[in-house]
Amino acid sequence: MQFSLVVLPGDGIGPEVIAEGIKALQAVGKRFGHDFNLNYGLVGGVAIDEMGVALSQDTLKMCQGSDAVLLGAVGGPKWDDPKVKVRPEDGLLALRKKLRLFANLRPVKVFPVLVDGTNLKPEVIKGVDFIFVRELTGGLYFARPRRQWQTPRGRRATDTMTYSEQEIERIVRVGFELARGRRKKLVSVDKANVLESSRLWRQVAMEVGEEYPDVELEHMFVDACSMRLIQNPAYFDVVVTGNMFGDILSDEASMLAGSMGMLPSASLAGVPREGASIFGLYEPIHGSAPRRAGLNMANPVAIILSVAMMLRYSFGLAKEAQRVESAIDEVLREGYRTYDIMSQGKTKVGTKEMGDLITKKVAGS
Ligand code: NAD
Numbered sequence: 001m002q003f004s005l006v007v008l009p010g011d012g013i014g015p016e017v018i019a020e021g022i023k024a025l026q027a028v029g030k031r032f033g034h035d036f037n038l039n040y041g042l043v044g045g046v047a048i049d050e051m052g053v054a055l056s057q058d059t060l061k062m063c064q065g066s067d068a069v070l071l072g073a074v075g076g077p078k079w080d081d082p083k084v085k086v087r088p089e090d091g092l093l094a095l096r097k098k099l100r101l102f103a104n105l106r107p108v109k110v111f112p113v114l115v116d117g118t119n120l121k122p123e124v125i126k127g128v129d130f131i132f133v134r135e136l137t138g139g140l141y142f143a144r145p146r147r148q149w150q151t152p153r154g155r156r157a158t159d160t161m162t163y164s165e166q167e168i169e170r171i172v173r174v175g176f177e178l179a180r181g182r183r184k185k186l187v188s189v190d191k192a193n194v195l196e197s198s199r200l201w202r203q204v205a206m207e208v209g210e211e212y213p214d215v216e217l218e219h220m221f222v223d224a225c226s227m228r229l230i231q232n233p234a235y236f237d238v239v240v241t242g243n244m245f246g247d248i249l250s251d252e253a254s255m256l257a258g259s260m261g262m263l264p265s266a267s268l269a270g271v272p273r274e275g276a277s278i279f280g281l282y283e284p285i286h287g288s289a290p291r292r293a294g295l296n297m298a299n300p301v302a303i304i305l306s307v308a309m310m311l312r313y314s315f316g317l318a319k320e321a322q323r324v325e326s327a328i329d330e331v332l333r334e335g336y337r338t339y340d341i342m343s344q345g346k347t348k349v350g351t352k353e354m355g356d357l358i359t360k361k362v363a364g365s
Contacts, residue, residue, distance in 0.1 A: 002035045003315050006066045008043040008059070011079075011088060012288025013298035013351075014072025020300035020355025021070060021307045024327070027362040028311065028320045039066065043095070044074025044088035044288075054091030060098055063281075068314035069095070070306065071283040076290040096136060101267035101281055102167070103174045104134040104246065105309070108233075108253045108263065113332045117341055118258040120230070128256055130236035131178055134246025135171040136267060138163055139197075141243045161197045163242065168204040173271050175240030176212040181274065182237050184215045189225045189241035189249065201242065222249070229253055250285075259340040260286035261299025264306035266313055277316040282306040296350035299338040301328055304358055327361035 007022065009015035022038065029036050041059035048054055054074070063069050074088040095101070110118070110128040118125055143162035148155060172188065179186040188205040190198035202219055209217040220228070222245045228235060229249065233256050241249065254263050263285045270278040284302030292298050304324060312321035331354070337346045338354050349357070 001033075001315075001317075002037065003068070004037040004039070004066045005310075006059075006063045006069045007038050007040050008069060008071045009040070009046075010043050010072040010074040010288065011045040011076050012073055012290045012293040014044075014074065014288055016293070016296070016351050017284065017298050017300045017303040018070065018072040020351060020358075021303035023355050023359045024304045024324055024362050025307050025311075027359045028307075028317075028324065031323070031363055032317070032320050034315075034317070034320070043071065043091040045076055045079040047091060048079060048086050048088065052086070054086055054088055055094045060094070063095065063099060067277070068279065068310050069099070069281040070303075070310060071095075071281060072303065073284065073286060073288040075288045076293075095281060096267060099267075099279070099281060100137070100269045102135065102137045103171055103268040103271075104136040104250075105174075105178070105266040105268065105313075106132040106134070106250050106254070106263065106285060107305075107309070108132060108256055110257055111262075111329060111332050113329075114258055114262075114341060117343055118256060120233075120256065124231075124233065125256060127234040130233070130253075131182070131238050132246065132250045132253055133171065133175045133178065133238065133240040134250055135163075135167065135242045136246075137243075138167045139243035141247075161195065161242075161244075163197050163201060165200065165204050168201050169208055170271060171242075172205045172208045172240055174268070175238050176208060176215050176217075177271055177273055179215045179238040180212065185218070185237035186212075186215050187218050187220050187225070187236060187239045189220050189222050189239060189245055191222050191245075192219070193221060197242075205240075225249060226252060229256070254285055259299060260284075260302070261338060261340045262301050262305075264302050264309050266306070266309045268313060272313050275316065278313055280310065280314045282310040282314075296352055297339050298351045299340050300351050300355045300358075301338075304328060304355070324358075324362055327358050330361050331357045 009018040143160040148157040192198040308324040311317040
């Protein structure tokens, strides 16, 4: 089969890890007989340096005409001056908005061989394997009014938390569909004891739930969820929530895996149903790690897992995605580690070596 893909390496370690992701993808193409047509573009700091904008119209058009986008990371000290008008992150926000990427998926899976490598006790971490679904284009971060103003008694500021039933329905549906293909347990997170928007969220979740009698739906308050994520993270299968709650909780959840270098993400423009191919943007959850850039140190597992997500959701290639995930598992089992997940008695490798080892397993050689 043929697929077209836009590759946006970005800044810092972005280009280094992207190179390993593409290597693994090409190995999939060779082994399973697929043709991936790659078009490279600029985003973030490199785009600002080259064109004065964090995302050009041409790059955006290229993304709109493709089946999926693979992104490295953006940002770095060079573009950090708070007085500048254009920031590398503007490129990411523009992509999410213009490509209508409303569903952010972050799988949190602790590889069995890495249970000793996190800040939590191994018995708590063992078996952790869930997906976090965050609404990405609505809620408190986007709704209006939002402003700051002067009053006779000092300054005031306001933000607005608004959700329409359509926005809630489509994101909750993403949660149900994912749960249906997994352990059939969906936790919907809200603050319905306080917030009106959360009460609507809960009602709509229950209404959509009637279409999914095979999936168990549980409602959880956001504060309770933040505790449960640390106390018993293996409890979760699929978690769905709004933009701000998701922003905070998904970062908390990412700590369970031990390193930012291990976690992928997908931002989708539709509901992932069995057999459907959905446009999406795939990227590791980590940033550009400027201090590690150019040193062949960064862990490429997060981007390679992002490639696996792309194969599954945008290309409909579940078997190929599984091969990539198994390849990573096998390499970790053999004891190879990048610096961030290194432990005693294991073999330390760099970005390229880790990418090569995984690619070899993908290729079956
Ligand atoms: P970061 O994710 O870049 O780094 C956090 C820590 O994790 C650092 O110690 C880093 O060395 C380590 N790390 C990150 N990725 C790693 C990998 N693949 N392998 C091994 N170690 C890894 O976050 P930060 O330091 O807060 O931000 C650095 C820059 O990245 C900033 O400019 C920030 O704005 C930007 N950023 C971009 C994104 C994105 O592109 N989506 C996300 C977060 C931060």
